[in-house]
Amino acid sequence: xxxxxxxxxxxxxxxxxxxNLVMCQVSAITIVDMDTIELTNLNRQFLFEDCDxxxxxxxxxxxxxxxxxxxxxxxxxxxxxxxxTLSAEFYKGFDFIISGLDAIAPRRFVNEMxxxxxxxxxxxxLVPFIDSGTEGLKGHVKTIIPGFxxxxxxxxxxxxxxxxTVPMCTIANNPRNLKHVIEYVISVEYPPGTLPAGASxxxxxxxxxxxxxxxxxxxxxxxxxxxTLTPSYVMGVVKRIIPSVSTMNAVIAAQACNEAVRIYHxxxxxxxxxxxxxxxxxxxxGSDGCFAYxxxxxxxxxxxxxxxxx
Ligand SMILES: [Zn+2]
Numbered sequence: 449x450x451x452x453x454x455x456x457x458x459x460x461x462x463x464x465x466x467x468n469l470v471m472c473q474v475s476a477i478t479i480v481d482m483d484t485i486e487l488t489n490l491n492r493q494f495l496f497e498d499c500d501x502x503x504x505x506x507x508x509x510x511x512x513x514x515x516x517x518x519x520x521x522x523x524x525x526x527x528x529x530x531x532x533t534l535s536a537e538f539y540k541g542f543d544f545i546i547s548g549l550d551a552i553a554p555r556r557f558v559n560e561m562x563x564x565x566x567x568x569x570x571x572x573x574l575v576p577f578i579d580s581g582t583e584g585l586k587g588h589v590k591t592i593i594p595g596f597x598x599x600x601x602x603x604x605x606x607x608x609x610x611x612x613t614v615p616m617c618t619i620a621n622n623p624r625n626l627k628h629v630i631e632y633v634i635s636v637e638y639p640p641g642t643l644p645a646g647a648s649x650x651x652x653x654x655x656x657x658x659x660x661x662x663x664x665x666x667x668x669x670x671x672x673x674x675x676t677l678t679p680s681y682v683m684g685v686v687k688r689i690i691p692s693v694s695t696m697n698a699v700i701a702a703q704a705c706n707e708a709v710r711i712y713h714x715x716x717x718x719x720x721x722x723x724x725x726x727x728x729x730x731x732x733x734g735s736d737g738c739f740a741y742x743x744x745x746x747x748x749x750x751x752x753x754x755x756x757x758x
Contacts, residue, residue, distance in 0.1 A: 449469075449472050449473065449474045449475065449708075449709070449712055450475050451474060451475060451476075451543035451544065451708075451712060452475065452476040452477075452478075452541065452542050452543050453469055453474055453476070453477050453478075453542060453543060453544045453545075453546060453708065454477075454478050454479075454480070454539070454542040454544070454545045454546070455469070455477060455478070455479040455480070455546050455547075455548065456480055456481075456531055456545065456546070456547040456548065456549050456554070456558065457480075457481055457547060457548040457549045457550070458479050458480075458481035458483075458493075458495075458505035458506045458508075458509045458526075458548075459481070459483070459489070459493060459505065459548060459550065459617045460489075460492045460493055460548070460582070460617070460692055460694065460697040461548025461549075461580055461581075461582065461697050461700065461701050461704075462479060462481060462493075462505070462509070462548040463492075463493045463494055463495045463496075463509060464548070464697055464698050464701030464702070465546055465548050465580075465701045465704060465705060466479055466495070466509055466513065467494075467495070467513075468701060468702060468705040469522070469546075469705060469708075470513055470517065470520050470522050470524075472705065472709065473520075473521050473522065474522055475521065475522065475523065476522065476523040476524075476525075477522055477523070477524055477525070478524075478525040478526075478527060478542070479506050479509060479510060479524070479525070479526055479527070480506060480526075480527040480528075480529060480531050480534070481504070481505045481506040481509075481527075481528065482504075482528060482529055482530050482531075483504070483505050483617060483621045483622070484502055484503060484504055484505065484621060485500045485501050485502065485503055485504075485505055485508060486501065486617065486620035486621055487501055487620075487636065488617070488620045488632075488635060488636060489505075489617055489620070491692075491694065492692055492694035492697055493505070493617075495508065495509040495512040495513070496508055496509070496512070504526070504528040505528075506526035506527055506528050507526040507528060509526065510524045510525070510526040531554055531557070531558065532553075532554055532557045536561060536564065536565055536568075539558070539561050539562065539565060539575065540565050540569070540573040540575065542575055543575065543576075543712075544575065544576050544577075544578060544708045544711070544712075545558060545562065545575055545576070545577045545578070546578045546580070546704050546705070546708060547577070547578065547579045547580060548580055548581075548701065548704070549579075549581075550581070550617065550618055551618070555579055555600055556600065556601065558577060558600075559577060559579075559592065559599050559600035559601055559753060560601075560753050562575050562577045562592065562594050563594045563595070563599055563753050563754050563756070563757060565594075566594035566595050566757060567594075567595075567756055567757055571595065574593065574594060574595075575594075576591060576592065576593050576707075576708070576711050577591075577592040577594075577600070578590070578591050578592070578704050578707045578708060579591075579592065579600055579704075580700045580701060580703070580704035581700070582692070582693070582696045582697055582700050584691060584692075584693055584696070584735065585693055585696055585733070585734035585735035586696070586731070586732065586733050586734070586735060587696050587697075587699065587700035587703075587731070587732045587734075588700070588729070588730065588731045588732070589700060589703045589704045589707060589729075589730045590603060590728065590729050590730075590745070591707045591711070591716070591728040591729075592728070593711075593716075593718065593728075594754065594757060595754065595757035595758070596718040597718060597728045597744075597745070597747070598728070598729070598745040598746060598747045598748065598751075598754075599747070599751060599753050599754035600753075601748075601751050601752060601753040601754065602745065602746075602747050602748040602751045602753075602754060603729065603745050617692075619631045619632045619635075620632055620636075623666070623667075623670050623672065624672075625672060626663070626667060626672055626673070626674065626676060626677060626681075627685050628672075629663050629666045629667045629670070629672055630659075630663050630677075630681075630682050630685040630686075631685060632666060633659055633662045633663050633666060634659060634682070634685075634686055637659075637662050638655070638658070638659050638662065642655065643655045653679070656679035656682060656683070657679065659679070659682055660677055660678065660679055660682060663677055663682065664677060693734075695734075696732070696734055699732060699734075700732065703730060703732075710725075716728075719744065720744060720746070721743060721744050723744065726744040727742040727743055727744050728744055728745055729742065729743055729744070729745040730742040
């Protein structure tokens with residue numbers, strides 16, 4: 449494919465997306481990620497090895513491809529930076545933006561960026577933004593063509609209500625609060641199985657005291673307050689962990705790349721649910737059988753981001 453693609457995120461989805469696009473012989477790819485590699489990434493972020501722990505994800509991913517596929521036709525660029533610091537001009541320079549991010553705020557930033565670029569350039573800059581995401585055995589792909597399809601913000605109501613779940617790579621690299629600290633400690637330092645089945649009440653109490661001590665040490669390292677840290681608080685956090693599933697990352701990343709292929713070959717149509725090829729929103733649920741559903745998400749007339757576009 450003769451096109452220039454920006455990949456946002458070099459984590460579980462980003463590694464898959466990068467591999468897929470290199471195999472599609474895309475002519476140029478830039479991958480941006482500000483994070484570094486942690487031990488907990490290695491089960492699914494297959495472009496990284498033990499010796500890469502501590503190194504930036506974006507450059508390590510690019511180096512891996514260049515080392516193992518020296519004859520690949522793709523020109524690769526890695527950026528180790530916060531994507532929200534990149535300029536409007538930067539985002540205009542691509543034919544597609546494919547996101548494998550785990551947080552909501554940067555997705556909203558990029559969505560607004562591509563919509564504003566379309567508006568300010570009178571549609572001369574019209575960069576499709578393909579957003580992918582996974583949570584355990586569930587995943588989605590949203591394709592946004594500014595001014596033509598629903599934008600990311602139009603479907604914000606579909607986000608699960610309540611507390612935002614946090615993937616492992618975030619809690620390992622950039623813990624921002626006590627919950628991130630606890631999730632790291634109980635996944636890495638005291639993983640399931642540390643406490644033997646049939647443990648006595650004393651053993652359970654001692655185990656949670658050890659976990660609390662370990663959390664205290666890690667929280668200090670990142671200047672996170674520990675006022676609410678107790679064994680029962682730790683147990684509350686344990687119950688809402690959602691593991692990252694590498695097979696779901698692979699399926700969703702493939703679907704996101706398919707969308708780029710589909711648009712590249714003019715197989716994407718804009719229209720309502722009756723228009724063939726107009727489906728721009730796909731969800732997959734592998735936790736309840738093999739359930740997939742795709743539909744044309746309608747634009748919200750009062751969308752705070754894209755209603756400025758006619
Ligand atoms: Zn919108």
